[in-house]
Amino acid sequence: MAHSADVIYTGGWVFSALASAPIQKAVVVVDDRIAAVIAETDVESWTGDGTQLVDLGGGLLAPGFQDAHIHPIGGGVEGLQCNLTEARDGDEALELIAAYAAANPDLPWIQGAGWSMDHFPGGTPTRQMLDAIVSDRPVLLSNRDHHGAWANTLAFTLAGVDRTTPDPVDGRLERESDGTPAGTVHEGAIGLFEHVAPGTSNELAYAGLLRAQAELFALGVTGWQDAMVGTALGMSDSFEIYRRALAEGTLIAHVVGAQWWDRSAGIEQVEQMIARRDQVATEQPDLFSLGTVKIMVDGVAENQTAAMNAPYRDNHGHPTDNSGLSFIDPERLKEYVTALDAAGFQVHFHALGDRAVREALDAIEAARAANGPRGNRHHLAHLQVVDSADAARFAGLDAIANMQSLWASHEAQLDTLALPFLPDGAEEHHYPFGELLDQGARLAAGSDWPVSTANPIEAIHVAVNRVTPGENSEPLGAPRQKLDLATAMTAYTAGSAYVNHREHDTGAIAPGYLANLVVLNPNPFELDPTDIYTSTVTSTWVRGTQVYGVPVTA
Structure with missing residues (x-):
């Protein structure tokens, strides 16, 4: 000694x-x-x-747990705004909004997040619900999964959005019978408010980061991969927020930042991403690095924008002509991933539907064909539905399955807004973590907080039981999709450390x-x-x- x-x-x-x-x-x-x-x-x-x-x-x-897919600044900021995550139903959400507006009379906009789609008929609350409690100020509130937002009439008016406004190519507005916006917008349609709604100030974003770090430490999380670094979705440039935390010595956790890929732009983004990566590499790379790029391949199943191989069904169980959205043309996706891979970046895919998973794997395969194996450790997050043929491809492509296992259980949003509209048999391929493991895929784990709780223990509980903590419902999917406790714990520690290229000094004892x-x-x-x-x-x-x-x- x-x-x-x-x-x-x-x-x-x-x-x-x-x-x-x-x-x-x-x-x-x-x-x-x-x-x-x-x-x-x-x-x-x-x-x-x-x-x-x-x-x-x-x-x-x-x-210490490592979260391989999280939005800590957004989570921290939401805790400082109108936070609806604790609402148990639609009435309680409205009460929280009214109380927040009354407590903050000087705010020009009421902003926040966290409402649950399953608390409202069809998952789409109306502008009139908000008008009844706040009509003198615009209200804009993201839902729990951040793939939709709810606005009052004044917010639509100020944004210039009316019945003549077309749906953007990557989104949709819910409409009344004459085409007037009904109150809920999905995906890219959220951007219709960006030119009028206040963005998140640097001070608020910085306070959000510090609040998030404290909350994550309380859950045993000592490092993470931030799945959205850059300027996106009305947030301040989180690149500068992290650099401020480094300069002031307030960043204690180790963070890998995934630079946000703007799907409205193209391959010209790579040059700036390289510059930012190389800049922070000269600062404190053990605490903050930017060697990852986040690409959204599709949306979510609840609003029928997750990219699926088979079409969604209507309320009567009949196939529709909608199979979801691929946010990036699959051939362009191959081009972008090949360029990022050649530049030494890891690509972090949002891939939720089975077609999105296939498109992401096809892009990794194209990159490997062009560049050879480069050890960049590309990973696919969410994986709600995965075709068995594609589950077998992960290991051969060195693609990592990034689980948000808390979602792998029967809960109201899944059971009322997703499963009824998916083809027969879809449940058996839902969050198929056991199948991926059996096929040799490496597993990592994360939360997607603030979409859902950042608590790793609750997520691990679901990975093992496929049942929501504290409930006695039927497990989601086949028994083979369950993981044993050691495997789930390892995914949240050594598995995520591997994704973060930190397995040499973190993720193990x-x-x-x-x-x-x-x-x-x-x-x-x-x-x-x-x-x-x-x-x-x-x-x-x-x-x-x-x-x-x-x-x-x-």
């Missing part, structure tokens, strides 16, 4: 993410790294006057790795699978320093 430990975790279990089960060991930290994994009987030999002894109390020490750690009580491996969600974070540590939990004394 060179010198005494700074921190020793003792009295519990250790899940290293390098083995399939926890072990009863103690973990020694010196400075910011794990120095040793030792027998409990050897703890005294590492203990000095300044050593902090962390009693796990029979709980579990695990690598082993000598030489950064001491990015989380303590869970009770140990989820000792719980019945249906109770996994009851395990909670008691402390979180980044580079050997406690960032959440009751302070530990020496």
